[in-house]
Amino acid sequence: MxxxxxxxxxxxxxxxxxxxxxxxxxxxxxxxxxxxxxxxxxxxxxxxxxxxxxxxxxxxxxxxxxxxxxxxxxxxxxxxxxxxxxxxxxxxxxxTSIGQKLNKLRRTEEIETIQRPNDWYKYDYPFVCNQIDDGAFPVADWRECTRLAMNRKHLKIWSADGLYEDCFELIEQVRQRILPRRGIFEPSDSILITLGSQNGLFITSLLFGGRDKTAVMEDPGYPDARKILQANFGNVRFQPIDSEGLIVDELLREADLVFVTPNRQHPTTVTMSERRRKALLQAAEEYDFYIVEDDYECDVDYRHSTLLPLRSLDDTDRLIYLGSLSKGLSPGLRLGYLAAAPEFIDAARDCRGMMMRHPPMILQHTAAAFINLGYYDGLLRRVRQNYELRWHLADTTIREKLPHFLKTGEFGGTVFVLSDPEARLDAMTICQAALKRGVIVEPIGPCFSNKTAGRYHFRLGVSSIQPGSIRKGIELLSEVISDLRATNS
Missing domain, CATH: 1.10.10.10 (Winged helix-like DNA-binding domain superfamily/Winged helix DNA-binding domain)
Structure with missing residues (x-):
């Protein structure tokens, strides 16, 4: 001084x-x-x-x-x-510290999400979910599309500020090549490009949310969706599911927005029945609520025939449809799309613009070329064949080694849900012990509104593990569970 x-x-x-x-x-x-x-x-x-x-x-x-x-x-x-x-x-x-200020604003601190090691790909038996086998990614094809997108004469197209607009070519590929596979036929002004389905859900929840508004989601359901809805709605209610998907009853009467995953329910893999789909659409009209449909695994579903999404059945414009290129192409690219009534798309575009003007144009142009040149269709054919092979390998081995633990794992998906039938070994104990043997399986307790209900459930994914490692990994998991049972007996 x-x-x-x-x-x-x-x-x-x-x-x-x-x-x-x-x-x-x-x-x-x-x-x-x-x-x-x-x-x-x-x-x-x-x-x-x-x-x-x-x-x-x-x-x-x-x-x-x-x-x-x-x-x-x-x-x-x-x-x-x-x-x-x-x-x-x-x-x-x-x-007050900045942490104290944030705690007053955020109401989602207590909501857990499903955790896995950041370096999961280094483990011998990574039964993680919603990841891809990077060895199958068509690097050369993607590099070629990047080169085409960066062509000097197109520099201004992708390097300039596009304001709130998206890449027209990608919008057209989604409209002409992707959505029609799901029975959805939309004009260009009914489509918005997002940074994945989660980004689309956040935008939608901002537009529909409020302190006096109520959101409803599946129970068990996607924990990240729960965080988003709870951050933007005054009340979040949980609707149970059964073998036909979300139960539709009088409890939906107070809903303003309902979030569902009908094609492949997260995390149970159950497919919503046609009867239940019609009932949900009728309830939306009768009770005056809107529906967010997350069709997150539609591109990689290898069933020969699947039920059409709710959006294809809706004639009231009460459906906001979320899709993604993450499961087929790469989750790290964070590209998705939202299809809804043009009036909603206008509001969603403006809302997105307040956070970011648009997803990176170079990424959109590259993805558009990748789809247009047929690379995406070829990749999906290979991915579906590979996933079907992996599912059969895992299903056979689980039924042989852990028959009483299998709860669900519907054909067409990449995930199996398991649980100790005697409710003696909680999922976290199993997952931590398996990790020490190089086997990654994931506890799904965060998917349940009641933590006790999900305490014994964990999931096993086959989308990223090599087919030759599936049987050995499940055998090791079976040994881990046997050792734990012997210790606790």
């Missing part, structure tokens, strides 16, 4: 100003003992009376306190001064 004797402000006020600044910046923490009046006067080459007067002024402002026969100390409870306050004046408002 130093003072300038040439300044117009008095020596006492300079000392007060500098010490108060150091205190507010945290450089002089609570409880710190200050230099003695005599010592500070000597260091600053001022009279001892000047320092005594400065300390008394700081004491009056409750920044420091005098302790008998000990000296002066920084107070333990210091008020916060705003920029407009005069020096030494303190605010009555209590200081």
């Amino acid at each position: 130093s003072i300038d004797k040439t300044q117009s402000s008095g020596l006492r006020d300079q000392i007060v100003s500098q010490i108060s600044r150091l205190i507010f910046e945290g450089l002089m923490p609570s409880g710190l003992k200050l230099a003695s009046c005599r010592g500070l006067a000597r260091d600053l080459d001022v009279s001892i009376n000047t320092v005594v007067a400065a300390y008394r002024k700081l004491e009056e402002e409750q920044l420091i306190e005098a302790r008998p026969r000990s000296g002066y100390y920084v107070c333990s409870d210091v008020g916060i001064r705003t920029d407009g306050d005069a020096i030494g004046r303190t605010s009555t408002r209590q200081r």
Whole structure:
């Protein structure tokens, strides 16, 4: 600390100003003992009376306190001064940390999500879900499409700010090549490109949400959807599922928005029946709510025939349809799309623009070329064949090694749900023990609104593990469970 004797402000006020600044910046923490009046006067080459007067002024402002026969100390409870306050004046408002501020705004801290090791791909038996086998990714084809998209004559198209618009070519590929496979035929102004299905759900929940609004989702259901809905709606209710999917009853009467995964229910893999789909659409019209349909695995479903999505059956524009290229192409690219009534798309585009103007244009142009040149269709054919092979391998081995643990794992998907039938081994114990043997399986307790109900459930995915490792990995999992049972018996 130093003072300038040439300044117009008095020596006492300079000392007060500098010490108060150091205190507010945290450089002089609570409880710190200050230099003695005599010592500070000597260091600053001022009279001892000047320092005594400065300390008394700081004491009056409750920044420091005098302790008998000990000296002066920084107070333990210091008020916060705003920029407009005069020096030494303190605010009555209590200081709060940024963490405290965030905790007051966020209501999703207690919602867990499904966890896996970040380096899951380094494990010998990664039965993780919703990931791809990167060895099957067509790197050369994607590189060629990137080269085409970056063609010099098209530089302005992808390098310029597109405002709120999307790549027209990608919109057309989604409209002409992707949606018709699912029985959906939309005009261009009914489609919006998103950074994955989750981004589409967040946009939708912002538009429909509010403190006085109620969202309904499946139970068990997608935990990240629960976080999004709870952040944007005043009330989130959980609707149970059965062998036909979401149960449709009077409990939906108060809903403003219902989130469902009818084609491949997350996490149980159940497909919603045709009867239940019609009932849900009728309830939406009768109770006046809207539906968000997440068709997250539609491109890689290898069943010869699947039920059409709700969007293809809806003639009331109550459906917001979410799709993604993540499962077929790559989850890391974060490309998806949203199909709904043009009026909703206009609002969604404006909402998206407040967060980001549009997904990266170079990425959109590359994906458009990849689909247009037939690379995506070829990739999907290979992926579906591979997934069907992996599903049969896993299904056979699970029924042989862990027959009583299998709960569900419908044909056409890539996930099996297992649970201890005796409710003795909780899923977290199994997953942690398996991890030590190089086997990754994932507990799905976060999918349940009641943590106790999901305590014993875990899932096994086959989308990224090599087919040759499936049997050995499940055999190791069976050994782990046998060892745990022996220890607990």
